[in-house]
Amino acid sequence: xxxxxxxxxxPDSDSGEFANLVLLGASLSESDFELMTxxxxxxxxxxxxxxxxxxxxxxxxxxxxxxxxxxxxxxxxxxxxxADRRNRGRRINSSRRIIVAAAAAVLILxxxxxxxRLVDSSRTSTELVASTTLDVLEGPxxxxxxxxxxxxxxxLVVTTENMPAAPAGSHYELWLVDPKVTSPQSLGPMTGSTExxxxxxxxxxxYPVVDISLQQNGTHDHSGHSLLRGTLQ
Amino acid sequence: xxxxQGGDSLDKGAASNPGSGNELPSxxxxxxxxxxxTLGHDDPGITAFVSGDDGALKEIYERHSxxxxxxxxxxxxxxxxADATQEVFLAxxxxxxxxxxxxxSLPAWLMGIARFKVIDILRSxxxxxxxxxxxxxxxxxxEDGRGGNPTENAAISLTGERMLLAEAIKQLPDRAQExxxxxxxxxxxxxxxAERCDLPLGTVKSDLRRSLVRLRLHLEGYQDV
Numbered sequence: 193x194x195x196x197x198x199x200x201x202x203p204d205s206d207s208g209e210f211a212n213l214v215l216l217g218a219s220l221s222e223s224d225f226e227l228m229t230x231x232x233x234x235x236x237x238x239x240x241x242x243x244x245x246x247x248x249x250x251x252x253x254x255x256x257x258x259x260x261x262x263x264x265x266x267x268x269x270x271x272x273x274x275a276d277r278r279n280r281g282r283r284i285n286s287s288r289r290i291i292v293a294a295a296a297a298v299l300i301l302x303x304x305x306x307x308x309r310l311v312d313s314s315r316t317s318t319e320l321v322a323s324t325t326l327d328v329l330e331g332p333x334x335x336x337x338x339x340x341x342x343x344x345x346x347x348l349v350v351t352t353e354n355m356p357a358a359p360a361g362s363h364y365e366l367w368l369v370d371p372k373v374t375s376p377q378s379l380g381p382m383t384g385s386t387e388x389x390x391x392x393x394x395x396x397x398x399y400p401v402v403d404i405s406l407q408q409n410g411t412h413d414h415s416g417h418s419l420l421r422g423t424l425q
Numbered sequence: 426x427x428x429x430q431g432g433d434s435l436d437k438g439a440a441s442n443p444g445s446g447n448e449l450p451s452x453x454x455x456x457x458x459x460x461x462x463t464l465g466h467d468d469p470g471i472t473a474f475v476s477g478d479d480g481a482l483k484e485i486y487e488r489h490s491x492x493x494x495x496x497x498x499x500x501x502x503x504x505x506x507a508d509a510t511q512e513v514f515l516a517x518x519x520x521x522x523x524x525x526x527x528x529x530s531l532p533a534w535l536m537g538i539a540r541f542k543v544i545d546i547l548r549s550x551x552x553x554x555x556x557x558x559x560x561x562x563x564x565x566x567x568e569d570g571r572g573g574n575p576t577e578n579a580a581i582s583l584t585g586e587r588m589l590l591a592e593a594i595k596q597l598p599d600r601a602q603e604x605x606x607x608x609x610x611x612x613x614x615x616x617x618x619a620e621r622c623d624l625p626l627g628t629v630k631s632d633l634r635r636s637l638v639r640l641r642l643h644l645e646g647y648q649d650v
Contacts, residue, residue, distance in 0.1 A: 210637045217609030224591040230494035231507050241515045389515050392508045393546055
């Protein structure tokens with residue numbers, strides 16, 4: 193360490209004020225200054241995750257439930273026209289109805305298939321993968337959990353009721369746990385109802401148990417003090 | 426926090442610096458304002474980010490993704506770095522309401538999140554396997570009974586702090602960078618730096634002090650996340 197940072201006889205000495213910083217600085221290597229550029233598609237993935245995490249998106253109807261394509265009346269209205277022409281003969285009418293109905297069916301299937309493909313490609317659809325009502329192990333709170341998926345992104349939505357404030361010096365934490373209870377995966381602290389994006393490193397198929405624990409602040413491992421728990425099904 | 430103390434020290438240093446009134450340009454005007462910008466008090470991008478403007482998130486990402494991604498790459502390897510970086514920024518977005526500009530710099534806060542993500546990922550990989558009793562007995566312990574791998578966690582934390590410091594040094598004006606590098610890497614005294622840079626000793630003392638204050642502010646918040 194340089195003497196002017198420790199030499200009390202120097203009136204302008206920093207007297208060790210920056211001692212830790214200087215030590216850290218002295219430990220720097222050239223590699224600490226070299227940065228790499230993140231992959232070009234990473235921002236798109238983050239933006240998709242942010243979009244999924246917004247509640248407004250989750251409440252939007254999926255394209256598959258929108259009637260604009262599958263109930264399009266322009267083709268299905270054709271039989272009405274045919275009905276006005278019954279004087280041309282029942283056999284002809286029947287044939288035309290069959291042809292038009294078949295064409296309509298094909299058109300519906302084609303348009304529907306395109307719609308589904310659009311849904312897939314835009315990744316805007318959100319599906320319910322599994323859910324559970326958590327068993328109450330301790331305390332007054334109740335909770336339900338839903339696992340939602342959009343594209344390759346999964347979201348755990350936990351709705352709680354009657355959850356009191358955590359005691360001083362502690363907090364609630366949300367976990368996904370494997371059935372053998374050997375390796376809980378933290379999804380972070382929570383104070384009540386919450387929505388959490390599930391990291392790619394955690395597979396809910398391997399960790400299907402939703403667990404809410406009471407944790408002492410500053411701890412990172414599961415406390416073993418579970419309040420609510422349920423298995424996603 | 427020390428930024429207020431640092432700010433006071435900054436003013437005192439400038440007032441007592443015998444060399445600050447000479448004809449040589451002082452970095453006071455340059456360094457005073459960036460300290461606030463670093464902490465986000467007046468940065469509209471950071472304000473917008475905290476208030477939930479998702480356009481601001483992209484700006485924050487463009488500013489700091491290289492730092493976070495590089496740290497994740499060094500800690501986890503290239504294959505997992507992108508996923509980890511994604512998790513860091515999503516966690517930051519979700520927790521944006523908890524960021525306090527007056528408590529630390531935004532990059533320090535982001536890197537603090539990254540540090541925990543990296544440690545969590547390594548732990549979930551089984552590099553520090555844990556065994557937890559969820560039966561309600563209250564027992565919770567790591568395999569080694571000590572709460573993970575402290576040595577590895579400390580190394581990861583130090584790597585992040587070094588990269589954060591290196592990034593802050595790169596943001597200093599050229600002359601300040603030179604002084605700081607001479608101090609850090611060659612362990613020169615202020616008198617030696619003054620001689621090497623051909624500057625009055627008073628100027629070196631005040632400028633170097635300002636730079637160190639600024640670097641320290643840049644690191645604040647990293648350990649607090």
